[in-house]
Amino acid sequence: xxxxxxxxxxxxxxxxxxxxxxxxxxxxxxxxxxxxxxxxxxxxxxxxxxxxxxxxxxxxxxxxxxxxxxxxxxxxxxxxxxxxxxxxxxxxxxxxxxxxxxxxxxxxxxxxxxxxxxxxxxxxxxxxxxxxxxxxxxxxxxxxxxxxxxxxxxxxxxxxxxxxxxxxxxxxxxxxxxxxxxxxxxxxxxxxxxxxxxxxxxxxxxxxxxxxxxxxxxxxxxxxxxxxxxxxxxxxxxxxxxxxxxxxxxxxxxxxxxxxxxxxxxxxxxxxxxxxxxxxxxxxxxxxxxxxxxxxxxxxxxxxxxxxxxxxxxxxxxxxxxxxxxxxxxxxxxxxxxxxxxxxxxxxxxxxxxxxxxxxxxxxxxxxxxxxxxxxxxxxxxxxxxxxxxxxxxxxxxxxxxxxxx
Amino acid sequence: xxxxxxxxxxxxxxxxxxxxxxxxxxxxxxxxxxxxxxxxxxxxxxxxxxxxxxxxxxxxxxxxxxxxxxxxxxxxxxxxxxxxxxxxxxxxxxxxxxxxxxxxxxxxxxxxxxxxxxxxxxxxxxxxxxxxxxxxxxxxxxxxxxxxxxxxx
Numbered sequence: 001x002x003x004x005x006x007x008x009x010x011x012x013x014x015x016x017x018x019x020x021x022x023x024x025x026x027x028x029x030x031x032x033x034x035x036x037x038x039x040x041x042x043x044x045x046x047x048x049x050x051x052x053x054x055x056x057x058x059x060x061x062x063x064x065x066x067x068x069x070x071x072x073x074x075x076x077x078x079x080x081x082x083x084x085x086x087x088x089x090x091x092x093x094x095x096x097x098x099x100x101x102x103x104x105x106x107x108x109x110x111x112x113x114x115x116x117x118x119x120x121x122x123x124x125x126x127x128x129x130x131x132x133x134x135x136x137x138x139x140x141x142x143x144x145x146x147x148x149x150x151x152x153x154x155x156x157x158x159x160x161x162x163x164x165x166x167x168x169x170x171x172x173x174x175x176x177x178x179x180x181x182x183x184x185x186x187x188x189x190x191x192x193x194x195x196x197x198x199x200x201x202x203x204x205x206x207x208x209x210x211x212x213x214x215x216x217x218x219x220x221x222x223x224x225x226x227x228x229x230x231x232x233x234x235x236x237x238x239x240x241x242x243x244x245x246x247x248x249x250x251x252x253x254x255x256x257x258x259x260x261x262x263x264x265x266x267x268x269x270x271x272x273x274x275x276x277x278x279x280x281x282x283x284x285x286x287x288x289x290x291x292x293x294x295x296x297x298x299x300x301x302x303x304x305x306x307x308x309x310x311x312x313x314x315x316x317x318x319x320x321x322x323x324x325x326x327x328x329x330x331x332x333x334x335x336x337x338x339x340x341x342x343x344x345x346x347x348x349x350x351x352x353x354x355x356x357x358x359x360x361x362x363x364x365x366x367x368x369x370x371x372x373x374x375x376x377x378x379x380x381x382x383x384x385x386x387x388x389x390x391x392x393x394x395x396x397x398x399x400x401x402x403x404x405x406x
Numbered sequence: 407x408x409x410x411x412x413x414x415x416x417x418x419x420x421x422x423x424x425x426x427x428x429x430x431x432x433x434x435x436x437x438x439x440x441x442x443x444x445x446x447x448x449x450x451x452x453x454x455x456x457x458x459x460x461x462x463x464x465x466x467x468x469x470x471x472x473x474x475x476x477x478x479x480x481x482x483x484x485x486x487x488x489x490x491x492x493x494x495x496x497x498x499x500x501x502x503x504x505x506x507x508x509x510x511x512x513x514x515x516x517x518x519x520x521x522x523x524x525x526x527x528x529x530x531x532x533x534x535x536x537x538x539x540x541x542x543x544x545x546x547x548x549x550x551x552x553x554x555x556x557x558x559x
Binding site: 091183184185186187188189190191192211213214217265267268269271272317322333337338340341344345346348351352354355356358 | 444446448449452454455456457458459460461463465466468469472473476477478479480481549550551552553554555556
């Protein structure tokens with residue numbers, strides 16, 4: 001029997017069984033994804049009209065997000081009260097109501113069961129008794145809140161979305177989402193690892209310029225540039241940023257680092273890196289994460305929401321939604337599309353993340369009892385102006401342990 | 407050579423160059439300002455412009471190759487392209503359009519093989535001085551990409 005007690009070192013160790021154990025995975029679904037957390041659902045711009053809907057996931061749970069005729073957004077479990085079939089099969093569309101294909105039970109945009117086919121039978125024969133309560137098994141309904149064009153839902157959080165995010169990270173979210181959004185497109189990257197390995201990769205400010213050589217070679221992001229990290233008081237959420245100032249130092253070259261620059265390696269078409277300082281604060285990169293599975297990035301002028309969807313212990317889907325602003329001109333749209341080359345499965349600076357987290361999943365296969373060493377920047381959790389730290393990673397595990405009561 | 411054979415010859419040379427890891431040859435299949443774009447059928451159908459990969463001009467294509475060789479970290483892997491016969495429609499004296507289907511199997515160093523991508527090549531081919539891609543749009547059937555897409559399709 002595996003010992004699932006946390007290592008004595010506490011915050012500076014993460015035991016590898018957290019990425020491997022089927023029981024832990026099931027427990028996370030209940031305590032975290034269906035628990036008192038807020039999960040990202042979609043952009044408001046993806047539900048443009050009354051009746052617009054899309055289907056997504058919160059953890060393993062299939063979810064319908066829909067805009068009702070009055071314009072309000074609802075989210076509900078995509079599970080029929082009758083036999084549990086999916087109520088809605090389509091990825092997106094527009095509907096006046098939702099009818100389960102199996103036996104035609106019908107739901108409104110909020111997921112309320114509005115009709116049961118042949119409930120009273122036909123000509124006095126068949127049907128359900130008057131005492132039957134099929135509504136008792138209705139799909140779960142989410143509390144929904146929107147924040148500057150992003151839609152979030154929760155099944156059991158008691159605090160508001162803004163209180164959930166907290167004052168350390170909220171201003172960094174509103175900094176980016178300052179105007180109505182315009183959808184540019186979506187795709188999915190399938191990661192061969194546990195969902196938490198992706199989240200601690202996102203929160204790991206230490207790895208960015210060491211793993212992603214493109215960053216460093218072109219001096220897009222070096223740890224010698226100005227920047228910092230914000231961590232919410234409970235450790236759950238984080239934001240890291242890098243300033244636009246071009247680094248002229250040679251700290252990487254002096255240390256003989258693999259990611260050091262090379263004179264012979266220069267971009268022939270540097271246009272793809274041209275940034276407009278659209279937020280007026282000379283921030284070149286900002287990566288923000290909300291527990292459990294949401295990431296917002298600004299990488300130069302590339303903007304995106306990333307939704308982390310667990311698909312079993314060792315598999316994760318990363319749903320990328322890239323966007324701009326509704327008032328972008330042609331030049332800005334072209335800039336965002338060129339800079340889409342930096343992110344996603346073929347991204348110059350994102351492609352390695354799927355590989356690196358997969359390497360951890362494979363590397364730890366024989367050592368569930370061993371643990372990660374997470375001591376960069378000490379053992380605490382908090383904001384700071386250095387990115388040579390694992391403070392946000394420790395924050396993730398602090399939040400995870402609290403939810404898991406571990 | 408007739409038009410059909412010229413176009414087929416270009417396609418037939420393109421895929422084996424990628425499969426044999428001759429990435430440095432890849433930009434040479436395009437005109438100087440040629441466009442290469444990987445898209446998904448879903449985004450295309452919705453009229454959404456997001457590319458998975460987008461390059462305009464040989465310089466950007468060479469940058470992609472340089473980055474794959476010198477910057478990006480990915481596990482050793484090879485592709486095997488299977489490209490269908492193509493439908494050629496002449497649009498002008500200097501240019502033709504061609505459509506063909508493809509499958510790409512990705513083989514990792516441990517032998518694991520995966521049907522990595524399928525889709526269509528929508529090509530605009532400049533004929534003179536030799537047939538080259540003025541535009542190659544790779545429309546993937548699926549919105550899903552396993553782990554990463556390093557080698558071009």
